[in-house]
Amino acid sequence: MFLSDEATKIPLRPAASQIGAADWEVLSHFWYPVAIAAEIADHPAKASLLDVDLVLFRDEKDQVAIALDRCPHRFIRLSSGQVRDGLIECPFHGLRFDGTGQCRHIPSLGRSAKLPQRYAVRTFPARERYGLIWTCLGDPAAHDIPFLPEFADMPAADITFAPVSDWAISAPRQIENFFDLSHLPFVHASTLGGNQDSPLKPGRIEQAADAVTLHAEYSESDGAGGHHLAYYTYRIVLPFVIDFQVHYADEARKPLISCDIASPVSAHVSRVFQLHKVEGGPTAGAALVNMLEAVNAEDRAILAELAFADLPLGQAHEIHLPVDNIAHSYRAGLRALGLGKAD
């Protein structure tokens, strides 16, 4: 469409979104992280969620505010502007908006002009939890921000964050890859290792209304030809959060306490946040992140070979092996949310 009239609504879900309207509606009511809080400083930051472009900035109270990245005057991206005294200023005609979205200054009207309430940009809730900024495009009361007990009482400064990156893969595919046990000895042969020829026992699954948990054993390489028996627990909080722990049979080895979150930027792009609880200060944190970045690079390389980007929720289209029982339960959980229905 080139021109539109008064009666034509501009829906929040862009017409070009490849996330079907019914799935988009379901997903819009969940909370997702869009940034690491400490990384939002004095410049506007961009984020995209479910194909909706957002701008993040620090308001007059130094709180992070989230607005639609579209100036209500002539639709220029506010993220291309600047933040002045806690107001975001559009670079086109200088309109300034506060953290609630209200327009507070229009240069062409002068400083004393009274501005109507409807002169506002649409905003979304911004909550800081686990050092991340979370938002919800739909009904914020429909769901809670996922509870991550290991990180709940940690000051954000003590949490180790992997560099945030956008993966060219859908959020459910990123989550499935993270809990996929039988790819470990193949994709991660040079990092996590494992025995390609030894059969894998399917893990034990617990299913709850909002989460699916897998308890499984895996034999990790010790880098010297031997192996460590590890106990993996993946608690997948629907739809796209994994609360992940690794404990070792050898209790002298430190456990791994992590979280992987795939925030759905669009149908086939995810912004991935990974949090770790690391003992031993920043040096130990940096070493772990370095090692896991090598693991992530291996995942991204194999996922670049994915020949069908969408995730079929039914059973009919792919082969399912006993060790994929967790994927089966995860997909059932997504279906139970109402996802995967035709528009």
Ligand code: FES
């Ligand atoms: S388009 Fe933003 S001030 Fe005019």
Ligand SMILES: [Fe+2]
């Ligand atoms: Fe992997």
